[in-house]
Amino acid sequence: MSLANYFEKEDVNDVDVIIVGAGLTGLATAYNILRRKPTLDVLIVEGTDKAGGRVLSHGCSKYYYVSHLQNHVTRLLQTLNIKTCSRENANARRRLFFTKRGPVNKLPTYIAAEVRYFLQTIQENCLNSRFKTYTNDEITSELATTSVDQLLKKLLFLSYARSICSSLIYSTCGMRDLSKVSALWTLVMLNGAGGLIDRLKATTGDETRYFVQVVIIYS
Secondary structure (H helix, E strand, C coil): CCHHHHHHCCCCCCCCEEEECCEHHHHHHHHHHHHHCCCCCEEEECCCCCCECCCCCCCCCCCCCECCCCHHHHHHHHHCCCEEEEEECCCHHHCCEEECCEEECCCCHHHHHHHHHHHHHHHHHHCCHHHCCCCCCHHHHHHHCCEHHHHHHHHCCCHHHHHHHHHHHHHHHCCCCHHHCEHHHHHHHHHHCCCHHHHHHHHHHCCEEEEEEECCCCC
């Protein structure tokens, strides 16, 4: 066989779809693809020895995962028949808010005003219909190249207010380095979560929370 014929021969190891990452999104994508076209060969590439990402594949996680306010995730877990267990957060009304400077007991009026302005601005903008998905226009193009850290500096003058709002945004997405998080991605994520306020209720203020109990992976 000549070298040219060798490369023309069909690779028997080819697959129709390759999904990178066996987290909840990757597994859900594979599930929906195979549900619609079960004859396709789907390969999921995962760099660790665990599937499910933040959804642990054993027992009942001690870490809070999701709230009933997150309609899309709740509906997805129900569709995939993933077992969950609900728990009450007994300490919900005794919460302390911490920043890099320590616990916050009572904010000065001028700092509270900036924090309130930021929350209202993000809440109003993230619910805009253009952020239901990724669209390509002048505004979204600028937001795509703007980090959340840069956005905070544009909207807030006081560093203490920026520190508090950084902590709030971190609690909504789990990304600590906001200089590497796109402002556009954040707004789209918050739109899907029902807005910044609902997302904060889900991650910091909701008394009723539920945890993923078990994930069953079928091969």
